[in-house]
Amino acid sequence: DLFFSEYIEGSSNNKALEIFNGTDTAVDLVASGYNVQMFFNGSVSAGLTINLVGTIAPNDVFVLAQSSANAAILAQADQTNGAGWFNGNDAVVLRKGAQIIDVIGQIGFNPGTEWGTGLVSTADNTLRRKLSVTKGDANGTDVFDPSIEWEGFAIDTFDGLGAHGGGDIAPSVTTTVPAAGATGVGVGSNITVTFSEPVNVSPNWYGIACASGPRTATVSGGPSTFTLDPSADFASGESCSVTIVAANVTDQDTQDPPDAMAANFTWSFATAQSFSCTDPKTPIHEVQGSGLASPMVGATVTVQGVVAGAYQATGGFGGFYLEEAQPDWDADPATSEGVFVFTTTPTVNPGDLVRVTGQVTEFSNLTEITSVTQAAICSTGNALAPATVTLPVGSYTDFERYEGMFVRFDQTLTATETFTLARFGEVRLAADGRLYTPTAVTTPGAAAIALEDENQRRSFVLDDGNNQQNIDPTLYPTGGLSAPNTLRSGYTTTGVTGVFDYRFNTYRLQPVGPVSFTAANPRTTA
Template identity: 35%
Template sequence: MTIKQTALAVAIGGMLATPGHAGLVISEYVEGSSNNKAVELRNTGSAPVDLTAWELQVYFNGSSTPGLTIDLAGEVAAGGHFVFAHSAADPAILAVADQTTGAGLFNGDDAITLLEGGVVADSLGQVGVDPGSAWGSGETRTQNATLRRLDGSAADTDPFDAYDPAATFAGFPQDSFDDLGVGDGDGDDGGDDGSDPDQPNLSCGADATPISAIQGTTTDSPLAGDSLVIEAVVTGVFNGDGGLGGFFVEEEASDRDDNPLSSEGLFVYAPDAAVSVGQRVRVAGSITEYGGLTELTDLSGLADCGNTTLPAATTLALPWDTLETPEAYESMRVSFSRPLTVNDTYDLARYGSLTLGSDRHFIPTNIVAPGDDAAVVAELNARDRLILDDGSNQQNPALVPYPTPQLSAAQTVRAGDQVTDLTGILDYRYDEWRLHPSSAPGFISANNRPAGPELTDRGDLVVAAFNVLNFFNGDGFGGGFPTARGADTAEELQRQTAKLVSAISALDADIIGLMEIENDGYGDTSAIAELAAALGGSWAYIDPGLEQLGNDDIAVGLLYRSDRVTPQGAAATLAEGAFAELNRRPLAQTFVPVAGDDGVTVVVNHFKSKGCRGADGANADQGDGQGCWNPMRTQAAEALAGWLANDATGTGEADVLVIGDLNSYAKEDPIQSLVGDGYQDLVARFAGEQAYSYVFYGQAGYLDHALANSPLQAKIADATVWHINADEPRALDYNTEFQTPQQQASYYAPDAYRASDHDPVLVSLTLTADEPADRADLNGDGRVNGRDVARFILAYLFGRADVEHYDVNADGRVDRHDLRAILQVIRER
């Protein structure tokens, strides 16, 4: 027991039960899919038990204090059972439930205690310890499994001792609850009790059930629940510490059927089996469906039938014809005919996996309209998805094998890179199709790290938008950690600061709008002051004269180079309506270059996220691809445009640049609302339809925006996204959790890459550009009148020798909008 656990035990004193405590024990535990969660209690005494003084407590995610306490009610007869369950569980669970709750119940890494009068009568898990995803291994684990108490096993009255469910329980597959409320608690699922004298025939070459008959042509096996014998070749072994807990077998060519829809491969769950690739084995067991994977489990015999040649790998290609297509190759040895593209690196260091596809995937609503069109793109993306796994269930492996031979800060794999030589076992688990390679794949750096931002024309002024991934600085004196977000220690803050300084310095921008900076004011110890000081030189920040900007933990901010630009007027913000609560308040400031007199008003924003907590009605997810809170973000866009149209900073500056994380993709309602109000999407204009600044679930898009109002559009020289963050594995950021000391050193570099999870957006402006009134004088007579209109119409109809001369609104095109610009100048004069 650790010092912390000992202190906890002393603190609760008499809660630990004495060995002679009698009454209820936890006889069955169900941690299934969705809300299929239940705890069965059994009365081991000879008298009824009144539950008035009894309660269940749940300790979430390694917490030392209960996050949920449930007062039990009713009576349990001697030898009887009591079932407590989630109110949204499977009807089969609810049919035997004695008491339910709608509250969120336990997951596999949560500890549970059963108490009588505050005294622990039994427990499951270890209070104060986070095991990762679960205690135990194989089927005898506390995640995605059912546990049934072994006959004669004693109650665990010390919730702080090391815990292994196998000492007390027998494990059963996920969503096994046929014994709930009726079983005798001895770990028996009501099947064969071993008294049947018939033994499986393990004679090599004898009749066996074909794997194709087991797999069938549907998702679930037609022989699920049957006990049978197979004989096949071992194609992959994934036992050992952290492995998959078994091996894969495949039929030899002579034993296959002629149906292309039935798989010839099968996973055998046998954590301790001593087999090898190429070995022909005869195995007896029962067929089960575990998390969507057909398995042979509960082995009653295994015989060695010699070695043979491996079946040839089946050649496949993405995308799948349908979402069901890979079922025909489940657990088979396969290879992919072409290189696949990395679409996501998010789980690389945590689970040793990469998300692949035939090409780069984009967020549907980043490239098409929400609704039906977005649904089509979403389905196409889903059919073009495969997880490259590492043949392991282990979390946070000490060696991450991708890119070959292992991940480090200097040897990374980025979204957009390609993977070659993909041969291995096609597997299905954790709701994804996965490839466990039988040999090391190759990697092609098709999306190299960009050395710096690529602006073809830096103009007179550069403005950037940068989400800094929760930059919190504790108490500002090197202490006060952990904070609400961001760095957990002073060391992590130092690492985070170094990466942000590298990135921001390389931007070489004059003005930078920040998102996700700690909302702790503007004093000398504030987060924004610390970041500006770390940048050094002439960096300064805008102080709007408030204690903090709104009531969120995070806020927006503005940094600027005082040797290059001067703030004009006072900073402004909007605190009413859509910005009163959920959307972070915007911050606007007008700037003028030190060497010029033409300015621009920069407005940095951070709209409400797409997370669904608390969302209902129209703000709930409408299934159109825009996520939750879309109306709230749209209201923010409308309010922002109205506010800015009325000279928000009071300086009279007509040029306005809206920047920031609007939590909306390019084709979604909030962005289209701003476009409808005359703002131009500069990322779309200069970076194109496939621009992105963020990667979510293997799909790229841009939440980070730069939009120019009509007067400013002619002064935009260029815009770009600097891809230093979104494509990189998150393990390369400043965080140190879930990493060995060696990984903390090898994964980290004080450079710009993975300084955040969003890429910065840059915009360059040429403030000395001619005004529309000057460009509208097409005939050069010093006046703008009907003659210029006629000249434009003739040139438009019969061809233009000098396109730029007729591009009055300077948007890179000559069209009806240029004629409108001429007419607007005439009206204004």
């Protein structure tokens, strides 16, 4: 539609408005009810309305001038008006009937003296619409910054009045899909380009460059909006740029020059990171590594595995343990195939195959995936066989190779420390009988040190999968701890299964099912 193309707020009554018709059709101003309104000193009501008369030819301008303006302005005028006109702090509106189609300034707001600063301001200056602007600002209440769409000239500059852009404007790109800077674009998306006017395109008028390589495309649409259907899908998580070649895009009107675009137009976008359960992933054993800490701390990874144990409920650990599907295990016995994922969404259950993207961290020496950005359940009901652990291990650090994994102890294990059972719900279990303070059974020095090392290698803490204290009833013994239902040192259990981890400076087994004890050391009768 029509829009203001020049604004003159000069000395005395040297005031004028130029209105541009950028269409290919003549516009009858009377028949369509075009008018100009002026809102003085921040008023919300128009103080002056001027109904326009005449016709504007295609790609031509119409000049409305104050009737007392100087001769240079009046020589270009198509219509004059002798009322009191706008100053720099007054909003000026172009309407089609009652519909606002362009505004200079802000209705209902008084900026004091002017909008803008310096030459690009509405007081004592001439403003010309930038040639890149192809439509008016129809929002009369938004903040007005003339520097965005206007160029400024000194007071009483009239040499451009009566023509906008030499009578024609070069075609330009007005909108694109995807938009510039867009992220998360689908890998199978098409590209849409809309121009400011109908255009002709010649071969090689576009270029699509991506990290995975260039793309050709099938072109459809036109003459204003074109769709590019790439010959191959984009890769996931890549950056692509599209260039519209100016010399190969020309307008269809006969008012030339300009004919072609003024300059190449380039924009970029990024495709979505694929999150399919069939996409490549980072094996959990690579995340864990063969040492005490992950070699990938700080890295963002996508892992996928079967839930070995879920502890997301209130009072739990705020996450779950994920174990690599056993066909994908590596051949290195020193690398764990399990890892803790610190997230409560989605809610998972043992046996779920889950895919997760997050950051590798070491939290109090427990390897975790935190800051989870994506997580999905791929399938449910997947079987997970426990890895068998035999005590004592060769070295205390050998426990690390089971961190986060579903394990089983086929040996008979003995409750050897129950002091924190009531408070923390935990009990230390040992192979080959109870543990004793080394110096109580051997001499201090090398013998005691060796026995302490053996104690550590043949025991671990059976935990309750809960971070809360003083839970009643406790998980152990079955039915909860009480005077008649106790769990004494010396009681035994066999075939214990659970998820092995490291918390509070010791290796622990988190339960995935009930654990029963045999009263192998009953209290003697008083």
